[in-house]
Amino acid sequence: MNTDENPKRGDITLVTGVIGADTHIVGNRILSLGLEEAGFKVVTLGALTPADEFVKAALETAADGIMVSSLYGQGELDCRGFRDLCIEAGLEGILLYIGGNLVVGKQDWDSVEKRYKEMGFDRVFANGTRVEEVVEILDKDFAARKKPARKKAGT
């Protein structure tokens, strides 16, 4: 890839899944379909995915970003140390997005966003965010990096 150009969506691999003991698959499935239709390479892990499986899949597929969904409120417990797991696996620069109902109950959004940013997520999305918006922000974030977060090891 020419590093002077913005990366093409087809060169970007994204891992999607619902973290922890959470089965809310619908939004995540619609997101995955939408990202595929937008041209990204998408690796779908589905519901009930432990944190380490996201990292494992990202390593195996040389992914550039991980898109975590959490709808059931326990995300705060599930996502602790997520960035550290990535770093330990050698995925220092990987883009981390999370979206959904991220805490138990109705809480002030700014404080929720702050909590997740402190956990190492690059972007934090509220429930109800549409796919088009996510695609737009992905383009922006990858353009800012001018290249996918990681070299495609072995390819």
Next chain:
Amino acid sequence: MGSKTDDVTLSAAAIPADDFAAMRAENLARWPTGAEVDLEEAVEFHKSLPEHKQLGWVMRQAVREGRCLTQPRGGFGTLELQLELMRALDRDGMADIVPTTTDSYTRNEQWTQAETGIEESKRQGRSMLNGFPMVNYGPRETRKLIEAIGKPAIVLSGTAMPRLTCEIGFAAGYSGYLGSGIAYTTSYTKNTSIAEGIRNYQYLDRLAALYLEHGVELHRRQPGFLTGTNVPPSIAITVAVLDTLLAAGQGVRNYGLELGQTLHLIQDSAAIRVCGELAQEYLAAAGFDDMFTPVTSLHWMGAWPQDDAQAAALVSYGGTLAAVGGAVSVTTKSTHEAYGIPTPEANAEGLRTTRMAIYLARHIRLDDLPEFKAEVDLIRREAKPVIDKVLEMGDGDAAQGAVKALEAGVLDIPWSPNRFVKSRVMPARDADGYLRIYDPADMPIPKDVMAVHEEGLKKRAEAEGVAYDRDLAVKSVYEISEPLDRLLPFPWAAE
């Protein structure tokens, strides 16, 4: 525990008493609090409860008196928070049935993680879990919740692994338990086989039957709402009938059927009617003539609007739908639903809003309305061929039939996270607000029935000026959560 390799030995027959005793001993040894379970003592406790705190009796009495009872959902991460919640729902919310939802670690038998959740909740002074970790607390501590309320209590635990939670719950004094093998395995798991999920619920049903043998009639309930995402009534009812046959096989006689609301008054009323009727018809055909199958209606299970006013309309309308449809109880939500777990106050308010709606609609029925009759007829023509085919595939055995039919896609569940489900069937809302099937995939739904579905969906695509394609199904997932200015704007504003 049931494994994936023994599908061939799966059947709808009752677990023999000796086998069950061995299974129980093994099960109760999986976590320290299992040792606190004492069936004889629990039976005595249930018998000591007044009738109005026994859900089996309360559901029967509601039918005798033509009542539509209210029950919310709710659970927090510590005993103290749960006590406060259940008292608030009982007193401030006037809940007729008081719930305890378990947290998702408990539902997935991750009790070590649940323990961490309890400690974190205590440290932070707020619930870090989305429900009550009943197994960790054990039956003795959990019984304090039963003693704190004046209504019957039900365990809500969306799981395919209820074995230990049901032992703890019944021993604590809960007289109701929601969940079933086909419905929850297809809706709450990814890697659990249908056979394994069915076996796990056969354990729970067998346990309920064991209490019945000791003179305690517990209320078991089937979650026909499935994945909660645009589930057409015929699919909900098909699974409800099959799960009912499985529960009957283990000896359960008090078995509720809980349908998610489609939000169409006529369709929901028709669904409630057909669900009760078909359950009894298939039970009779299988030789069971004494099973009580009251139908519960559940507030909208799809995506909720974030605006309080819009959500309040769904809560209130949900009471109307249940009452007009003749449901024996309604499971309520609150204006906080879009944000997840409600506060006790918001939850109690949802109960009262619903209760008032029930009061207002108390004598309204649609029985003679032509559209109601047509919808009853349509749902029957849609569900029966599928149920018959499933039973045929199992040579009359509902357990075998369900496993084979789900594998073949003859029975299919929309938006399922389970990899043993094809999940290719695509529902969508039509021009008149009915929930229809856009693509039946491999389900044997008759052509003339599908023609009715297609007509309504094409009418919608035409009215909205969009293509007749799968996007209709995706849009229908979000529709109800859209803001009002998109759903129903003032149509004549200047450009």
